[in-house]
Amino acid sequence: MTEAKVNNAPMVEFIVDGKKCSAPRESSLLDFLLANGYDIPYLCHNPAVKPYGACRLCLVEVKNGRKTKLTTSCNYPILEGIEVFTNTEKVRRNRKMVMELLLARAPESKELRQMAKDRFGIDADKLPFEKNNGNKCILCGLCVRVCRELVGIEALSFAGRGEHKEAISPFHDVASTCIGCGACAVACPTNCIGLDQVITKRSLARWNRELPMKTCKRCGYAYAPMFQLEHFQNISSVPADFFDLCPDCRK
Amino acid sequence: MASYDTAKIDAILAKNEYAEANLLAILQDIQAAEGYLPRPALEHVAKSLGISIARIYSMATFYKAFSLKPRGKHICTVCMGTACHVRGAGRILDKIEENLKIKAGETTKDLLFTVERVNCVGACAMGPVVIMDGETIGNATANKINKVINDIKADSKKS
Numbered sequence: 001m002t003e004a005k006v007n008n009a010p011m012v013e014f015i016v017d018g019k020k021c022s023a024p025r026e027s028s029l030l031d032f033l034l035a036n037g038y039d040i041p042y043l044c045h046n047p048a049v050k051p052y053g054a055c056r057l058c059l060v061e062v063k064n065g066r067k068t069k070l071t072t073s074c075n076y077p078i079l080e081g082i083e084v085f086t087n088t089e090k091v092r093r094n095r096k097m098v099m100e101l102l103l104a105r106a107p108e109s110k111e112l113r114q115m116a117k118d119r120f121g122i123d124a125d126k127l128p129f130e131k132n133n134g135n136k137c138i139l140c141g142l143c144v145r146v147c148r149e150l151v152g153i154e155a156l157s158f159a160g161r162g163e164h165k166e167a168i169s170p171f172h173d174v175a176s177t178c179i180g181c182g183a184c185a186v187a188c189p190t191n192c193i194g195l196d197q198v199i200t201k202r203s204l205a206r207w208n209r210e211l212p213m214k215t216c217k218r219c220g221y222a223y224a225p226m227f228q229l230e231h232f233q234n235i236s237s238v239p240a241d242f243f244d245l246c247p248d249c250r251k
Numbered sequence: 252m253a254s255y256d257t258a259k260i261d262a263i264l265a266k267n268e269y270a271e272a273n274l275l276a277i278l279q280d281i282q283a284a285e286g287y288l289p290r291p292a293l294e295h296v297a298k299s300l301g302i303s304i305a306r307i308y309s310m311a312t313f314y315k316a317f318s319l320k321p322r323g324k325h326i327c328t329v330c331m332g333t334a335c336h337v338r339g340a341g342r343i344l345d346k347i348e349e350n351l352k353i354k355a356g357e358t359t360k361d362l363l364f365t366v367e368r369v370n371c372v373g374a375c376a377m378g379p380v381v382i383m384d385g386e387t388i389g390n391a392t393a394n395k396i397n398k399v400i401n402d403i404k405a406d407s408k409k410s
C-alpha cells in the first residue's frame with residue numbers, strides 16, 4: 001500500500017459489524033478499524049511502514065462474495081462490498097490462541113504478559129511452557145522495517161529461518177551502520193532492544209551498539225548521537241557547523 | 252581480515268555484472284570458491300554493490316547451502332534424534348569431540364573435519380546413526396566412528 005495509491009484511490013463501501021462504512025479502495029483494513037474506534041489487538045503493525053502480517057493478532061472475519069474467512073486485517077486491502085466481523089466467537093477464540101503462541105515464543109516480555117492479562121485474561125505463569133527461555137522478541141520485524149523503510153539505514157535484518165529465525169545485527173556483531181536514532185526501540189512492541197543512555201553515551205544492547213553523543217557547544221547538553229547528526233548532514237544541506245548547538249540553543 | 256584478498260571476489264562480481272539482482276548467484280559462487288562465506292568477502296560485496304551488509308547477512312543465513320564458517324573436508328554428522336539419543340548418541344558425540352578437540356558445529360584447525368548434529372535422519376531402526384561424508388553408519392559406537400576418523404587422519408598425513 002503506497003501513499004499515492006491510497007490518496008487517489010476511489011472510495012469503496014463496505015460493512016463492519018453491520019454498519020455501513022467507506023474508505024479508499026485497498027487501504028489497510030486495520031488502519032481503518034483503529035481510526036474508527038474498533039478496539040483490535042495488534043503488535044506488528046505501524047502505519048508508517050509496510051504491513052507484514054507477522055503477529056497474527058489483528059484477526060477478523062471477512063466475507064467477500066460467498067466465502068467468509070479468518071484473516072489478518074493489517075495486510076488486508078479494503079474492497080468494495082466486503083463484510084467485516086471484528087468480534088465473533090471464532091475471532092476471539094483464535095486471537096486468544098495466537099496470544100498464547102506469542103507468549104510461548106517470548107515469555108520474558110513484560111509488555112506481552114501485560115497485554116495477555118489485560119486483553120485476554122491469560123495468566124502467562126499458568127501456561128505449560130518454558131518461562132525462562134531468554135526471549136522477548138516475537139519476530140514482528142518492526143525494528144527491521146522501521147530501520148530500512150523510515151530511517152533508510154538497514155542496519156538490521158532477519159537472519160536464519162524456521163526455529164532459528166531472529167531479528168539481529170549482521171554476524172550478531174556490532175550493527176556498524178546504526179546511527180543510534182532509537183526508532184527501532186520505539187517501534188518494538190516487546191521492549192527488547194535495550195535502548196539506554198548514560199550522559200554522553202547512548203547504547204542499544206540488542207545491536208551491540210554504543211554511540212557517542214554530540215554535546216552542545218553552548219549549554220553542554222548531550223543532545224543527539226554523533227552518527228545520527230552525520231547522517232542528517234549527509235542527506236541535507238545544512239552548514240557544517242549547524243549541529244554545534246542543540247535545538248534549544250540554536251533558536 | 253585486513254589481508255583478505257578481494258581479487259577473487261571481484262572476479263565473481265564481474266562475472267555477475269555487479270548486479271544486485273544476482274546476489275544469490277554471487278553468494279553461491281563465493282561458497283563454491285571458498286567452501287564457505289568469509290565475512291570480509293561479504294563486506295566487500297556489500298561495499299561494491301552499495302547494499303547493506305544486513306541484507307546480505309539475511310540471505311546468507313537463510314539458505315542451508317551457505318555456511319558462514321569454514322567447513323572441513325570431511326563432514327561428520329551425529330544424529331541426536333530421540334531414538335538415537337536414547338541409544339547413546341550423546342556418548343558417541345562426546346567421544347568424537349574429545350578425539351577431534353572441537354565441539355559440534357565446529358571445524359578442526361587443519362580444516363580436515365567438521366562435526367555437526369542433526370535431529371533424526373529417518374534411519375531410527377539402525378540407530379545410533381552417524382553420517383560420515385554422506386555415508387550412513389548404523390549401529391554406531393564411539394570406537395567404530397573414531398576408527399573411521401583416525402583412518403582418515405592417517406590417510407591425509409600420508410598424502
Ligand code: SF4
Pocket residue numbers: 146147151153154155156175177178179180181182183184185204207
Ligand atoms: S537506532 Fe540504529 S538500528 Fe535502530 S532504527 Fe535507528 S539506525 Fe536503525
Ligand code: SF4
Pocket residue numbers: 136137138139140141142143144167184187188189190191192193
Ligand atoms: S526486536 Fe522487537 S521490533 Fe524487532 S522483531 Fe523482535 S519484537 Fe519485533
Ligand code: FES
Pocket residue numbers: 030042043044045052053054055056057058072073074075
Ligand atoms: S498487526 Fe496484523 S498480523 Fe500483526
Ligand code: FES
Pocket residue numbers: 330331332333334335336370371372373374375376378379380
Ligand atoms: S533418531 Fe536418529 S535416525 Fe531417527
